[in-house]
Amino acid sequence: MKSNRSVLKSAREITWLEKWRPFAHEIRFALRVILFFALLFFASQLWAQQTPPCDPPTPSRIISPGANGATATRRPVPMPHLREADVMWSKRVWRTIDLREKMNHPYYYPEMPHNGLMSLFDVVRSGVLGGCVTAFDNPAIDDEFTTKMSPEAVAGLLNAVDYVEVEDPNNPGTYRIDTIRTTLQTSEIMAWWVKEDWFFDKQRSVMDVRIIGLCPLQAKRDPESGEVIGYKPLFWVYYPQLRPLLVQHEAFLGPNFFPRLSFDDLLLKRFFSSYVHKESNVHDRTINSYTEGLDAMYESERVKETIRNFESDLWHY
Secondary structure, rough: OOOHHHHHHHHHHHHHHHHHHHHHHHHHHHHHHHHHHHHHHHHHHHHHHOOOOOEEEEEEEOOOOOOOOOOOOOOOOHHHHHHHHEEEEEEEEEEEEEEOHHHHHHOOOOOOOOOOEOHHHHHHHHHHOOOOEEEOOOOOOOOOOEEOOHHHHHHHHHHEEEEEEOOOOOOOOOEEEEEEEEEHHHHEEEEEEEEEEEEEEOOOOOEEEEEEEEEEEEEEEEEOOOOOOEEEEOOOHHHHHHHHHHHOOOOOOOOOOOOOOEHHHHHHOOOOOOEEEOOOOOOOHHHOOOOOHHHHHHHHHHHHHHHHHHHHHOOOO
């Protein structure tokens, strides 16, 4: 009797499988679709947690729709895929972009945001204070992005507080401590440091460059004459993290008002004039530490020529 029940149960199971067998392919496809969208949802949530969003740009300062189709929702163009095994030669260099040069004026102007235009420093400052771009401290001695700064620390750096002794107008002859708060003006950012890697990709047979970080330099002035006597680095920002913000802000290039390029376009297209102040070396020293004057300019040009010659020497004509 027991064996008859087992045979009947097995027969019912076989009948159920035969009934659903024609729909097995559709069932597997539906399960795969559900699994794909579930993984996509969790990945998007994880990405949203890792990259805190900035405040959405207002319509007055976003890049305008133009011939290149740029909009406020524009995303940075992905870099070509690079394998470490394909890099047959590389050199790390540090450049200085002097904003007093005419070619670099698109990064400096306008000094005050207007008509939807902002300077490069205003864009970086808004991203750092908004929490979507991380600033790194000790820029003069540490360019490896190790010491993070909070938005409050950056705000304290950009908004200086001075204490001065002034005479009390209600009690002549007595003095009190007064607080003077000053905000760093965009016009005081007169140069940028650029950290970048040059490398030869043997897979694509091209010499390529990747910008790693940017550092704004504040002008230090003589209190008596007001002349610029040096520069003070403020903080480093990691360029790949900064790109989503740069592509949403346009730069004014000249009389052709429409269309325009974003700051990310300008930097990737190498639309700037600069000089090399340091190359990777075992002593980790800058060019100004072992030469100066005209010799420092020649040394900077030698580094540029080394990069150009390496690529040209690979080919025979």
